[in-house]
Amino acid sequence: GNSVTQMEGPVTLSEEAFLTINCTYTATGYPSLFWYVQYPGEGLQLLLKATKADDKGSNKGFEATYRKETTSFHLEKGSVQVSDSAVYFCAPPADEKLTFGTGTRLTIIP
Amino acid sequence: DGGITQSPKYLFRKEGQNVTLSCEQNLNHDAMYWYRQDPGQGLRLIYYSQIVNDFQKGDIAEGYSVSREKKESFPLTVTSAQKNPTAFYLCASSIHQIPLAPSYNEQFFGPGTRLTVL
Numbered sequence: 001g002n003s004v005t006q007m008e009g010p011v012t013l014s015e016e017a018f019l020t021i022n023c024t025y026t027a028t029g030y031p032s033l034f035w036y037v038q039y040p041g042e043g044l045q046l047l048l049k050a051t052k053a054d055d056k057g058s059n060k061g062f063e064a065t066y067r068k069e070t071t072s073f074h075l076e077k078g079s080v081q082v083s084d085s086a087v088y089f090c091a092p093p094a095d096e097k098l099t100f101g102t103g104t105r106l107t108i109i110p
Numbered sequence: 111d112g113g114i115t116q117s118p119k120y121l122f123r124k125e126g127q128n129v130t131l132s133c134e135q136n137l138n139h140d141a142m143y144w145y146r147q148d149p150g151q152g153l154r155l156i157y158y159s160q161i162v163n164d165f166q167k168g169d170i171a172e173g174y175s176v177s178r179e180k181k182e183s184f185p186l187t188v189t190s191a192q193k194n195p196t197a198f199y200l201c202a203s204s205i206h207q208i209p210l211a212p213s214y215n216e217q218f219f220g221p222g223t224r225l226t227v228l
Contacts, residue, residue: 031214032214032215034216036219041222042221042222043114043116043200043202043219043220043221043222044153044200044202044217044219045219046216046217046218049216051214089152089153098155098217100145100152100153101152102151102152103151103152103153105150
């Protein structure tokens with residue numbers, strides 16, 4: 001079946017630092033790929049998505065490129081802010097249901 | 111406003127009691143899902159439903175039950191058979207564009223219910 005491997009956390013960065021959270025997956029076919037974000041005490045929200053190979057999803061300064069050749073969908077942001085502190089989940093689909101990564105807790109310190 | 115609601119936000123129950131968590135959506139989505147989240151862990155799928163009156167077990171269905179009598183509603187019952195029910199429960203929904211799997215589309219999540227069994 002499909003699976004996802006996400007960079008372990010927690011990750012702590014200073015404000016304005018560069019962020020990369022790695023995500024690799026195995027999947028049959030060419031699925032859509034998603035990054036979700038969860039703020040403390042809340043449900044998940046879609047952060048960005050890519051629906052085909054070489055597609056780049058972007059939102060709120062975050063970007064991720066669907067790399068079919070390396071089966072990766074790494075999340076990046078050039079300059080993080082304190083408000084980006086949250087848990088980030090990579091999610092490639094698996095048949096009828098999404099497979100979520102374990103999540104990466106990100107803390108940004110001023 | 112369209113969205114998913116879960117109630118209550120916090121729920122306390124005594125050990126051995128069944129409890130039902132509510133999930134309602136007005137997004138006209140066909141597919142709905144229940145996940146469990148434990149501290150420091152990712153999401154684990156309990157049950158999902160692609161259409162009214164039909165549902166499938168996820169990865170950790172033991173000790174849980176669901177129903178899907180209406181498109182808008184997908185309640186989850188945590189039974190006394192669930193050995194460790196204290197957790198954060200998340201409901202989600204998505205559109206279902208046949209023949210694509212529902213997971214090809216974004217899932218919309220509710221705010222969650224934190225269940226504590228005393």
